[in-house]
Amino acid sequence: xxxxxxxxxxxxxxxxxxxxxxxxxxxxxxxxxxxxxxxxxxxxxxxxxxxxxxxxxxxxxxxxxxxxxxxxxxxxxxxxxxxxxxxxxxxxxxxxxxxxxxxxxxxxxxxxxxxxxxxxxxxxxxxxxxxxxxxxxxxxxxxxxxxxxxxxxxxxxxxxxxxxxxxxxxxxxxxxxxxxxxxxxxxxxxxxxxxxxxxxxxxxxxxxxxxxxxxxxxxxxxxxxxxxxxxxxxxxxxxxxxxxxxxxxx
Numbered sequence: 001x002x003x004x005x006x007x008x009x010x011x012x013x014x015x016x017x018x019x020x021x022x023x024x025x026x027x028x029x030x031x032x033x034x035x036x037x038x039x040x041x042x043x044x045x046x047x048x049x050x051x052x053x054x055x056x057x058x059x060x061x062x063x064x065x066x067x068x069x070x071x072x073x074x075x076x077x078x079x080x081x082x083x084x085x086x087x088x089x090x091x092x093x094x095x096x097x098x099x100x101x102x103x104x105x106x107x108x109x110x111x112x113x114x115x116x117x118x119x120x121x122x123x124x125x126x127x128x129x130x131x132x133x134x135x136x137x138x139x140x141x142x143x144x145x146x147x148x149x150x151x152x153x154x155x156x157x158x159x160x161x162x163x164x165x166x167x168x169x170x171x172x173x174x175x176x177x178x179x180x181x182x183x184x185x186x187x188x189x190x191x192x193x194x195x196x197x198x199x200x201x202x203x204x205x206x207x208x209x210x211x212x213x214x215x216x217x218x219x220x221x222x223x224x225x226x227x228x229x230x231x232x233x234x235x236x237x238x239x240x241x242x243x244x245x246x247x248x249x250x
Contacts (some may be wrong), residue, residue, distance in 0.1 A: 041102025045071030174243025
């Protein structure tokens with residue numbers, strides 16, 4: 001499992017989008033007993049905070065101490081520094097295991113072995129991700145797509161392809177439960193958008209090797225008089241792979 005987000009963890013916590021309540025409601029339809037949940041690769045708790053009200057106890061793990069230090073406090077949540085592929089949890093502990101915007105960094109076989117070991121026989125695994133930001137402003141969207149596909153080409157980690165493919169190409173050895181199309185919508189300022197782009201791992205890789213500013217075109221766009229104080233409508237497509245243990249695992 002890679003750790004690309006310990007540096008800048010406070011910005012990550014502030015700038016990354018929060019998942020909608022509708023996502024949790026869809027997943028909870030298939031959780032038999034909402035007692036104990038494991039949020040794996042929890043980062044700074046973007047998904048953990050939505051699970052906390054519905055479960056007796058939640059354990060949230062990440063390999064980044066810095067990320068977990070920025071997660072919100074809840075009495076029923078335990079934050080632990082543990083690898084996704086090797087944990088200290090007892091067998092058949094969890095009613096729900098979630099991993100949000102992180103599974104593409106994992107060793108799939110080892111992580112799934114931990115899922116098979118620690119998930120209850122009637123438990124559910126939810127693999128969640130979100131795709132490229134979509135804005136209602138065509139000119140701004142074109143700038144973002146040039147940044148993503150052209151400027152940062154070759155700077156994204158190879159695992160990013162799984163996000164671009166909406167997690168449809170990850171191995172998923174479970175009895176899959178169909179999920180509806182979901183998205184999350186926001187209204188962000190120029191500063192909020194720039195903060196979000198600054199959390200991109202490819203941007204960090206680019207700056208290590210180049211002296212120029214990859215966000216220059218966007219900053220010029222935002223500096224125009226009619227965009228300085230504008231609030232932009234935007235969405236992120238959410239994708240979910242939801243599954244139960246295959247019969248052969250029992």
